[in-house]
Amino acid sequence: MSTTLKxxxxxxxxxxxxxxxxxxxxxIILSLVSYAVETIPDLxxxxxxxxxxxxxxxxxxxxxxxxxxxxxxSRKWRFATSxxxxxxxxAILPFYLALVLPALAGTGxxxxxxxxxxxxxxxxxxxxxRYSKAIRLFAAAFQIAKAELVLxxxxxxxxxxIAAAGIHFFESEAQPQAFSSWFSSLWWAVVTxxxxxxxxxxxxxxxxxxxxxxxxLIGIGTIxxxxxxxxxxxxxxxAQQEESK
Amino acid sequence: MSTTLKxxxxxxxxxxxxxxxxxxxxxIILSLVSYAVETIPDLxxxxxxxxxxxxxxxxxxxxxxxxxxxxxxSRKWRFATSxxxxxxxxAILPFYLALVLPALAGTGxxxxxxxxxxxxxxxxxxxxxRYSKAIRLFAAAFQIAKAELVLxxxxxxxxxxIAAAGIHFFESEAQPQAFSSWFSSLWWAVVTxxxxxxxxxxxxxxxxxxxxxxxxLIGIGTIxxxxxxxxxxxxxxxAQQEESK
Amino acid sequence: MSTTLKxxxxxxxxxxxxxxxxxxxxxIILSLVSYAVETIPDLxxxxxxxxxxxxxxxxxxxxxxxxxxxxxxSRKWRFATSxxxxxxxxAILPFYLALVLPALAGTGxxxxxxxxxxxxxxxxxxxxxRYSKAIRLFAAAFQIAKAELVLxxxxxxxxxxIAAAGIHFFESEAQPQAFSSWFSSLWWAVVTxxxxxxxxxxxxxxxxxxxxxxxxLIGIGTIxxxxxxxxxxxxxxxAQQEESK
Amino acid sequence: MSTTLKxxxxxxxxxxxxxxxxxxxxxIILSLVSYAVETIPDLxxxxxxxxxxxxxxxxxxxxxxxxxxxxxxSRKWRFATSxxxxxxxxAILPFYLALVLPALAGTGxxxxxxxxxxxxxxxxxxxxxRYSKAIRLFAAAFQIAKAELVLxxxxxxxxxxIAAAGIHFFESEAQPQAFSSWFSSLWWAVVTxxxxxxxxxxxxxxxxxxxxxxxxLIGIGTIxxxxxxxxxxxxxxxAQQEESK
Numbered sequence: 001m002s003t004t005l006k007x008x009x010x011x012x013x014x015x016x017x018x019x020x021x022x023x024x025x026x027x028i029i030l031s032l033v034s035y036a037v038e039t040i041p042d043l044x045x046x047x048x049x050x051x052x053x054x055x056x057x058x059x060x061x062x063x064x065x066x067x068x069x070x071x072x073x074s075r076k077w078r079f080a081t082s083x084x085x086x087x088x089x090x091a092i093l094p095f096y097l098a099l100v101l102p103a104l105a106g107t108g109x110x111x112x113x114x115x116x117x118x119x120x121x122x123x124x125x126x127x128x129x130r131y132s133k134a135i136r137l138f139a140a141a142f143q144i145a146k147a148e149l150v151l152x153x154x155x156x157x158x159x160x161x162i163a164a165a166g167i168h169f170f171e172s173e174a175q176p177q178a179f180s181s182w183f184s185s186l187w188w189a190v191v192t193x194x195x196x197x198x199x200x201x202x203x204x205x206x207x208x209x210x211x212x213x214x215x216x217l218i219g220i221g222t223i224x225x226x227x228x229x230x231x232x233x234x235x236x237x238x239a240q241q242e243e244s245k
Numbered sequence: 246m247s248t249t250l251k252x253x254x255x256x257x258x259x260x261x262x263x264x265x266x267x268x269x270x271x272x273i274i275l276s277l278v279s280y281a282v283e284t285i286p287d288l289x290x291x292x293x294x295x296x297x298x299x300x301x302x303x304x305x306x307x308x309x310x311x312x313x314x315x316x317x318x319s320r321k322w323r324f325a326t327s328x329x330x331x332x333x334x335x336a337i338l339p340f341y342l343a344l345v346l347p348a349l350a351g352t353g354x355x356x357x358x359x360x361x362x363x364x365x366x367x368x369x370x371x372x373x374x375r376y377s378k379a380i381r382l383f384a385a386a387f388q389i390a391k392a393e394l395v396l397x398x399x400x401x402x403x404x405x406x407i408a409a410a411g412i413h414f415f416e417s418e419a420q421p422q423a424f425s426s427w428f429s430s431l432w433w434a435v436v437t438x439x440x441x442x443x444x445x446x447x448x449x450x451x452x453x454x455x456x457x458x459x460x461x462l463i464g465i466g467t468i469x470x471x472x473x474x475x476x477x478x479x480x481x482x483x484a485q486q487e488e489s490k
Numbered sequence: 491m492s493t494t495l496k497x498x499x500x501x502x503x504x505x506x507x508x509x510x511x512x513x514x515x516x517x518i519i520l521s522l523v524s525y526a527v528e529t530i531p532d533l534x535x536x537x538x539x540x541x542x543x544x545x546x547x548x549x550x551x552x553x554x555x556x557x558x559x560x561x562x563x564s565r566k567w568r569f570a571t572s573x574x575x576x577x578x579x580x581a582i583l584p585f586y587l588a589l590v591l592p593a594l595a596g597t598g599x600x601x602x603x604x605x606x607x608x609x610x611x612x613x614x615x616x617x618x619x620r621y622s623k624a625i626r627l628f629a630a631a632f633q634i635a636k637a638e639l640v641l642x643x644x645x646x647x648x649x650x651x652i653a654a655a656g657i658h659f660f661e662s663e664a665q666p667q668a669f670s671s672w673f674s675s676l677w678w679a680v681v682t683x684x685x686x687x688x689x690x691x692x693x694x695x696x697x698x699x700x701x702x703x704x705x706x707l708i709g710i711g712t713i714x715x716x717x718x719x720x721x722x723x724x725x726x727x728x729a730q731q732e733e734s735k
Numbered sequence: 736m737s738t739t740l741k742x743x744x745x746x747x748x749x750x751x752x753x754x755x756x757x758x759x760x761x762x763i764i765l766s767l768v769s770y771a772v773e774t775i776p777d778l779x780x781x782x783x784x785x786x787x788x789x790x791x792x793x794x795x796x797x798x799x800x801x802x803x804x805x806x807x808x809s810r811k812w813r814f815a816t817s818x819x820x821x822x823x824x825x826a827i828l829p830f831y832l833a834l835v836l837p838a839l840a841g842t843g844x845x846x847x848x849x850x851x852x853x854x855x856x857x858x859x860x861x862x863x864x865r866y867s868k869a870i871r872l873f874a875a876a877f878q879i880a881k882a883e884l885v886l887x888x889x890x891x892x893x894x895x896x897i898a899a900a901g902i903h904f905f906e907s908e909a910q911p912q913a914f915s916s917w918f919s920s921l922w923w924a925v926v927t928x929x930x931x932x933x934x935x936x937x938x939x940x941x942x943x944x945x946x947x948x949x950x951x952l953i954g955i956g957t958i959x960x961x962x963x964x965x966x967x968x969x970x971x972x973x974a975q976q977e978e979s980k
Contacts, residue, residue: 223962281671474714483722719963725966
């Protein structure tokens with residue numbers, strides 16, 4: 001019977017195993033929705049109570065699941081210290097900590113944030129064959145393009161540094177509030193080079209605008225280069241996958 | 246004669262068939278333009294009347310066309326339940342429903358919205374050889390990259406979830422209006438990660454800005470990764486198409 | 491001697507020919523700069539006079555060049571009706587028309603706008619070997635991806651139509667000014683789907699925001715798909731170019 | 736002993752050499768951080784003093800390093816005039832110039848800006864094998880796509896010229912402040928075509944909006960085309976690298 005239980009908990013090839021997985025995936029999503037609903041201010045009392053009961057039920061079920069996974073694991077310690085084992089633990093721990101240490105609730109340290117870790121449990125859903133193939137493809141592409149991506153990332157950071165220093169030089173006098181220091185100018189640099197452009201800060205001096213002009217001409221690469229790296233690495237990874245078949 | 250009629254209605258290889266197609270394509274576009282013009286507020290009375298007459302004429306012609314298509318179809322029921330058959334029906338149905346049930350007009354249920362379905366009828370225009378080849382290429386690329394696109398989409402949704410929860414954590418106190426709950430923070434997350442950046446909501450606290458900084462560094466992938474997936478899948482699909490020749 | 495003149499005017503392989511080309515390229519750029527400077531309001535009188543003299547000098551030189559090109563052309567009529575021949579003519583014609591028909595100056599028809607056509611003359615500069623190779627590559631890639639680009643363009647237009655109709659449905663009541671009709675909603679749709687996001691118009695209702703949410707999830711493709719098409723077509727065109735060598 | 740010193744300073748294959756490199760990399764980053772902190776207004780006196788001492792220490796160490804690099808170089812003059820040699824000099828020169836010519840401090844010529852040159856010293860870090868392979872890949876891709884990138888860049892500049900002239904034509908009357916001349920309209924053109932869209936300037940007339948509509952439809956290429964060029968060039972460069980193995 002333990003073998004059957006093991007196959008239900010750990011595999012998704014049997015109907016019962018798939019149902020087990022689907023049930024806990026639905027539970028994770030329910031838990032995420034409940035977390036989101038809790039953030040709404042001035043919720044009516046009954047809703048808050050309902051959410052509390054839901055949280056207790058969810059944590060109970062997660063605890064049972066965690067126990068089961070430990071129970072059926074061939075090498076228990078190895079599972080407990082694995083990526084998924086740790087996530088499963090962190091997903092339920094905050095609840096028990098808050099029970100044991102009620103004093104923590106008032107310290108501003110928001111343990112509820114840790115519940116977001118449950119999100120990572122969703123990755124288990126990708127164990128299905130077709131997705132694990134796609135994950136391997138991404139992993140292979142990442143391996144191929146690792147050095148290039150790091151190089152791009154460092155160059156982008158340098159560009160951000162220069163952009164912030166440059167715009168601070170041109171705008172700090174005209175807009176001492178928005179571009180008060182290199183750090184506040186960095187905010188502008190990020191928002192501009194990622195082309196988000198909220199419009200909360202923008203250059204108004206002639207020098208600042210000319211600087212932005214040239215920065216943006218270069219900055220198009222901020223989006224074009226990673227696209228290109230990923231496209232060519234994925235193409236290469238796909239070709240390797242075809243060959244190995 | 247029925248064979249001739251059939252070839253005119255269903256095919257676009259003869260001159261008459263092509264004219265038939267062009268006429269109804271022009272009619273669809275006219276119908277879409279008329280829908281757009283109707284939304285202009287305070288239209289003069291004669292224009293409204295003209296639009297009403299145009300709508301009656303368009304629906305009449307669409308009804309005739311629908312009848313013809315049913316009439317010439319070898320397997321009538323199959324056509325009626327096919328994608329194009331259903332679209333053709335939905336494109337004219339609202340008009341007749343509004344006639345039969347005038348009470349509906351006042352219920353706020355805007356049947357006119359359904360007229361937009363006519364847009365989908367334009368897809369018939371892509372039956373031409375060169376476009377159907379391009380559609381097959383897109384379909385093949387989509388088939389190749391399906392799992393990767395789903396994976397990206399789910400990861401993007403997770404990122405949106407985390408982004409909304411994170412910015413809510415940092416900004417809800419400083420801007421209780423704009424970031425009142427996870428749901429209103431999600432609006433910011435979407436507008437920011439797609440790099441639209443309207444500027445109606447943006448972080449103002451130091452914590453929120455640092456969080457956005459790191460989010461955007463990761464978020465460049467939101468645009469770069471799908472580009473890369475599509476580019477490599479299209480490249481692969483094109484190569485397969487060349488080989489099969 | 492006519493052969494020498496012909497080689498100077500039409501070719502860029504000799505030193506004299508290259509100097510001839512460089513001189514007129516500099517003149518085009520000078521003419522574009524002068525056009526830009528003229529738009530500055532409240533220019534001092536001497537600057538306006540200088541610009542007028544510059545314009546007369548530029549047009550005179552362009553006229554001489556046009557005459558030379560006609561003179562050395564083997565088939566004069568063919569040159570006069572060719573792409574470059576027509577551009578050369580349109581680049582000088584407005585000046586003479588304004589002289590002959592001074593009445594035109596006051597009619598609001600701004601003939602000066604036509605001077606921008608001179609920009610197209612810069613394309614002659616790309617006749618150099620390495621650029622003409624790059625142009626051939628782009629042309630080949632465009633040929634390969636023509637149907638796909640048209641398909642994408644039509645689908646994008648449909649998406650814009652639906653986006654404008656949808657946001658008008660959700661927002662016209664809450665913001666009757668900004669989303670008064672389908673046409674004003676189209677402005678929002680373009681600014682949003684291209685991720686420009688000025689922030690002059692944005693949805694404020696819950697329905698409008700949820701609609702925008704889903705629109706943007708699809709809309710990432712607006713930028714990712716053309717990138718992918720161009721990347722794979724360029725890759726294919728480059729491979730063909732390598733093979734033909 | 737000089738051989739050992741040489742290997743420590745110039746190479747990073749020994750442990751001592753790697754530590755030497757890491758130490759000076761940390762120093763560069765410290766120097767950049769200190770530059771950024773200095774821009775914060777109203778710093779308390781002790782912090783300013785600390786930063787001054789840090790600057791003296793950093794420059795001293797950089798000077799020692801520069802001396803060492805000259806000392807161990809086989810061909811001293813060649814190193815001094817090389818890319819890295821010049822950067823090393825410019826990184827310390829402003830400090831000594833300010834000492835020698837204290838009068839410069841008040842002339843508005845901000846020698847401190849030159850300290851940003853130190854950023855370029857970070858490139859030395861990329862001498863490691865895996866990064867130099869990635870750099871070679873980028874260099875090869877750039878070599879392959881050089882003409883195409885230049886062509887794209889020139890076409891983009893032409894598009895910017897036309898965009899600025901066009902929007903000035905449509906909007907200068909309605910918004911004489913924001914679109915006063917071609918030059919101020921150029922600012923709008925850059926911010927729009929790079930899809931940053933701050934929202935400080937945007938068209939409000941019907942003509943201006945229709946012009947922007949068509950401009951943006953073309954303008955998607957501003958981001959899609961360079962992505963495509965880089966992707967296909969990287970793909971080609973990677974294939975060449977594989978072949979040569």
